[in-house]
Amino acid sequence: MADVTFEQVAKRYGAVSVIENLNLHVDDHELMVLVGPSGCGKSTALRMIAGLEEVSAGKISIGGRAVNNLAPKDRDIAMVFQSYALYPHMSVRENLEFGLKMRGVDRADMQRRVAAAADILGISPLLERKPKDLSGGQRQRVAVGRAIVREPAVFLFDEPLSNLDAKLRVQMRAEITRLQHTLGTTSVYVTHDQVEAMTMGDRIAVMRDGKIQQLGTPLEVYANPSNVFVAQFIGTPPMNLVRGTVADAALRTSSFSIPLPQRIRPSVKNGQELIAGIRPENLGDRSKARGESATINATVDIVEPIGHESIVYATAGTEHLVAIFEPHSAPKIGEAIAMTVDVDSTHIFDAATEQRMVP
Numbered sequence: 274m275a276d277v278t279f280e281q282v283a284k285r286y287g288a289v290s291v292i293e294n295l296n297l298h299v300d301d302h303e304l305m306v307l308v309g310p311s312g313c314g315k316s317t318a319l320r321m322i323a324g325l326e327e328v329s330a331g332k333i334s335i336g337g338r339a340v341n342n343l344a345p346k347d348r349d350i351a352m353v354f355q356s357y358a359l360y361p362h363m364s365v366r367e368n369l370e371f372g373l374k375m376r377g378v379d380r381a382d383m384q385r386r387v388a389a390a391a392d393i394l395g396i397s398p399l400l401e402r403k404p405k406d407l408s409g410g411q412r413q414r415v416a417v418g419r420a421i422v423r424e425p426a427v428f429l430f431d432e433p434l435s436n437l438d439a440k441l442r443v444q445m446r447a448e449i450t451r452l453q454h455t456l457g458t459t460s461v462y463v464t465h466d467q468v469e470a471m472t473m474g475d476r477i478a479v480m481r482d483g484k485i486q487q488l489g490t491p492l493e494v495y496a497n498p499s500n501v502f503v504a505q506f507i508g509t510p511p512m513n514l515v516r517g518t519v520a521d522a523a524l525r526t527s528s529f530s531i532p533l534p535q536r537i538r539p540s541v542k543n544g545q546e547l548i549a550g551i552r553p554e555n556l557g558d559r560s561k562a563r564g565e566s567a568t569i570n571a572t573v574d575i576v577e578p579i580g581h582e583s584i585v586y587a588t589a590g591t592e593h594l595v596a597i598f599e600p601h602s603a604p605k606i607g608e609a610i611a612m613t614v615d616v617d618s619t620h621i622f623d624a625a626t627e628q629r630m631v632p
């Protein structure tokens with residue numbers, strides 16, 4: 274077992290800077306998720322831990338040992354990629370054994386490790402099959418199994434579920450989380466999927482343009498997004514963001530006015546430009562507001578009933594908003610509705626810096 278540390282790590286390709294001054298500590302036993310849009314540098318960060326990319330500056334340590342100059346094979350890591358890259362002519366067992374043979378692990382130890390990994394992944398009955406005779410999910414398990422048998426200090430996952438259909442992805446993410454808890458192996462998991470990040474991570478690091486925007490537990494980040502980018506990236510449907518000007522303890526947007534949360538009022542002044550963020554679940558049915566509430570009048574564009582709730586897309590003046598209604602009280606397309614805003618749960622950001630206003 275081991276922790277992983279990035280200290281002032283940078284990665285440049287010639288004049289192009291991909292990662293700037295990355296500082297991150299992944300605790301021993303932790304499942305850390307790096308999440309962000311495509312191209313933000315997640316894979317690059319992971320590949321630097323693995324030693325598949327050199328760092329341009331700074332230090333990466335595994336278990337307190339600087340690994341910058343260690344070859345990938347000496348770093349005691351195992352990586353699972355999006356493409357499983359199983360050897361097609363080998364059986365599942367041979368695929369699992371292959372890396373161990375290369376490392377000179379003795380026969381008895383190898384058999385023990387393969388049996389244990391196959392058992393924990395539920396693929397024991399498949400050991401003599403070839404990859405072509407497996408389903409996508411089974412292949413994925415074999416790819417994870419290949420990492421497990423290595424018994425590494427750290428697991429690295431790079432979008433390992435991207436090739437699976439939606440249902441299988443949900444199932445496999447739970448399996449990987451359970452497995453990680455069982456084995457307790459420190460893991461860094463990369464994904465562009467914020468739901469995957471939220472559901473799997475002990476902590477998540479939200480990245481954009483090679484920089485960590487926010488680090489915290491999923492619920493910390495969800496409850497207190499530190500800037501507009503994180504606010505909109507984490508959460509589905511995404512948070513509504515409306516720009517406006519402070520006028521007498523309220524935010525006046527182009528289309529409506531909503532009271533500012535009490536906690537914010539002392540730190541703003543009239544005329545100041547702010548962005549208010551309202552999560553869809555804090556907008557909609559009257560029954561949902563806990564403290565102070567306000568009303569936004571809107572016209573319904575689309576209703577998406579998904580069973581336990583209905584997602585309502587509505588337009589208020591020039592603002593397009595998403596709200597959540599109880600399925601039985603959901604409005605109809607074209608209906609004029611009064612949506613309730615839970616004022617205290619509104620997130621407030623400075624319009625110029627896009628940073629969250631404290632508290």
Ligand SMILES: Nc1ncnc2c1ncn2[C@@H]1O[C@H](COP(=O)(O)OP(=O)(O)O)[C@@H](O)[C@H]1O
Nearest residue numbers: 286289291309310311312313314315316317318
């Ligand atoms: N060999 C390279 N030369 C130049 N730019 C690269 C190279 N490899 C990756 N990049 C750039 O680095 C950025 C981050 O890439 P990557 O880490 O793969 O992003 P992510 O995994 O978050 O989608 C991208 O803009 C990509 O174009």
Ligand SMILES: [Mg+2]
Nearest residue numbers: 315316317431
């Ligand atoms: Mg990537």
